[in-house]
Amino acid sequence: MLREERKKELKKQIFFKSIELFKEYGYDNVTVEKITSSCGIAKGTFFNYFPKKEHVLLYLGNSQNDYLQEIAQKHKDVKIKQQLLLIFKELLSVYLENSDLLKLTLSETIRSALNDESRNIYLFKETVTTLIEEAKTNKTINTRFDSKTIASVLVGIYFNTLIIWSISNDESVDIISIFERQYEVVWEGVEQQLN
Incomplete structure (x- = not known):
């Protein structure tokens, strides 16, 4: 159960960080690389949670x-x-x-x-x-x-x-x-x- 909670929390963190970046730079100007770099995660981790931006x-x-x-x-x-x-x-x-x-x-x-x-x-x-x-x-x-x-x-x-x-x-x-x-x-x- 603890592992599932951590996964949910990471997904939320990716979501909120992405939204902040979209607001700051514009949706079209934010890449998956920029999101993963800001979150401190690997690109593959991002795609485990979100198939596309x-x-x-x-x-x-x-x-x-x-x-x-x-x-x-x-x-x-x-x-x-x-x-x-x-x-x-x-x-x-x-x-x-x-x-x-x-x-x-x-x-x-x-x-x-x-x-x-x-x-x-x-x-x-x-x-x-x-x-x-x-x-x-x-x-x-x-x-x-x-x-x-x-x-x-x-x-x-x-x-x-x-x-x-x-x-x-x-x-x-x-x-x-x-x-x-x-x-x-x-x-x-x-x-x-x-x-």
Whole structure:
């Protein structure tokens, strides 16, 4: 287990160092050699973790799915509306903590959404669908809408929020508030359809 933890930690270090280099020199100007030199690792070690330089940027999406599972577990005893809102807010907060570095990552992730990243989006939607299904089973939500449709809309507003935030030149744009307003509109629609 200790070996696996060290491997995860090294992968994270490579990721963060690469993002710093991309920010400083520009993505196209950073080579794998520059990354490995800055990390103090061999080129082969880099390729053990990332098949290509582009995969460094996709790492965030992959690691976010693991984080999603942790967050969902942490909020499992909260009513579904609040649970989903807390999950999305925590995921968005990751971007706020490292906004400059992660805007680059986000743009690359969106650009490649139809390729490698589509699996991450699929897993994200499946996790949200499962949470909604569980809420239906536990009778904490009563809706005629299909769980996959609700999950797809929620994940859609999550990515819409990230896009709005990433292209904004206004540093005061509050990513959480943008998401919360859209989330409330969607949730009101889910609840009102019962009346």
